Amino acid sequence: MMSFKLRSPWIAAGAAASFLLVALAVKFSGDPKTQTAGTKGIPVSVSQARVMEFNDDFSTQGSIRALRYASVTPKVDGTILEIYVREGDRVKRGDPLFKSDNVRQEEALKMAQRDLEAASFATEERQEALIRAKADLERVELDYQRFAELLKEGAISQSMFDDVFTRYRQARAMVRSAESMLSSARSSLRKAQAALGIEEKNYRDTTVYAPMDGMVSKRMAEPGEMGRPGVPVLRIDDPSSLEVQAFLPAELYPKVWTGKTSITLEDPSGLYREELTVTTKAPVVDPVTRTFEVRCRTQGSPYKVPGAMARLTVHISSRKSTGVPSKGVVQKEAGPAVYVISGDTAIEVPVATALRSNGWTEITSGDVKEGMVVAVDGASMLSNRSKVKIVRRIP
Template structure:
């Protein structure tokens, strides 16, 4: 009996192992094919979706200028600082103008001297004219006496000579006045020039704006073109955003936009497209789109980075679905719909996309439940049982 048991025992052990392996295999097959797959469910609903084009750029001012002198000089006082708001015509910078005032005084005195000289020349002309009139009368009287043989030829010659001298005196006086007037014009131009230089010693704001940079301090010596202040107009600030050239056909001016500054990534500020670039970068294949910022954050700086999201399309009452729930099988796009706890494959047609949200045009209806495996490694198949967690 013991010998029989010894012979049968190995076969029983083998059968037991085979049974265990078979049970495990059956369990695994059941688990893989028939056990419910834990899924995350989503109910399809209607809502609003907006399609956007994104571009990254910097905040820029449409109108900006450099406050720099036209003349060389020493800065006496800079009346504003970085961050100061100014109005058109406000005095911003004063240069040392003591020498310029002296030059203006000299030029003005020169004008007065030439004017006085012209007045004197006019008096000389009047005297020369009087002499001429007297010589003319004397000449005419002598000529009459000559006709009457009542005077000598010597007296007639003297009368002619006196008249000629008087005429020359008038001509000389007129020439002197003409020359004096030319000198007066030159003196007046010199006065205007020195006056303009004196005005250039004071630099004024050309428009209402904001000082964004200060480059010089009191006592600095500056030359024409030196940057003292940088001024921008705050009436129109925009994001010069680089957008991929493939989006060019969908963009136009006046499209609404939202601007997200990197200093406040959780908040969007309203904007609109004001200008489209007409030259694309040959390396990056992007072009500039200028988006005007209609509202600015409390703290901002020209040149800071921001993203502009330009609204292309808005669909109201659209059937919406998270993009992560969409799968691709056999070159077909679709989702798994839970029907009575069983996953069913449903091909769909999508429309507008915005980030993680997609518009469903065909294949789903409102209220249906779309599922996706809770564990990324799990795969769903048509007809597989599912359980929502």
């Protein structure tokens, strides 16, 4: 029992010394750069307010479409017999695309050809009849002139002259009649020629040809189906000349200008990025959707094809202002505020904010100047004149 009592004070003294060493180790441990004189403040990370460029941007999605395209339809009614192209095929202007049933057009063409032959034959007959009538008139006219001289000389009687004069008048009437009939025949010939031209066109129209260079982007019918004018069978796009289409909210209408406003076009997969300029702006805002259309022209590429979606950033404006990290802006009952660090004290500064860019917020009013140290991480835990401990400085 005596030995236990003598040993106990030494054990207590050793325990006290160990506790003191641990406390000192905790106090002086850590990176000296992250320690401050105050060790009881709220831990925060800080950064400096800086003057930087803020962009007033609007992000949306748009679609890429061909600037030039054609919806190809049959020109005549009829069953589609053959389609010579498939989706993805390249075509040149004038290449045959598809053919419709042409039996009816072929019969109509043959009939028009026969009508033209008949009209041509009738015209030739009328021309020959006119030639004969004119020859008769010339012969009778000579007799008429000769008998008129004889009548003046008293060599013939009046009745003989009257007979010749009657034949002369009849010959003139025959010429006029032949001329009229020839004119009618020629008119019929012209009508027959026009009718033949129409039937030839109808026959040719049973085969439809490419109206432009491009690529067959869509096939909307198959052989055996009924084709009608105005109902598309194929769509051809020119993939070399494209435009980007987007619909923007009405509040941006006065801020977007044709030929001035720039738009960044990006592929969602990051395959391309391109700066474009608005080339077309709708003259009105759609009253139903409260949006307006804008378009930008661009060039085609293996990654940019009609029908694809694209990510768009509309650049409305840009300006330089004082900014702070967005995490350092705290929403208070009276409005947004930031905490400016002075020594080991956080001073609450009410501010007004505007644009955001890359994790920074623009300060448009409030006593925040370039170079001031503001709280970032941990700012939401502060109140005016809170004691702080800086644990990290953000560049």
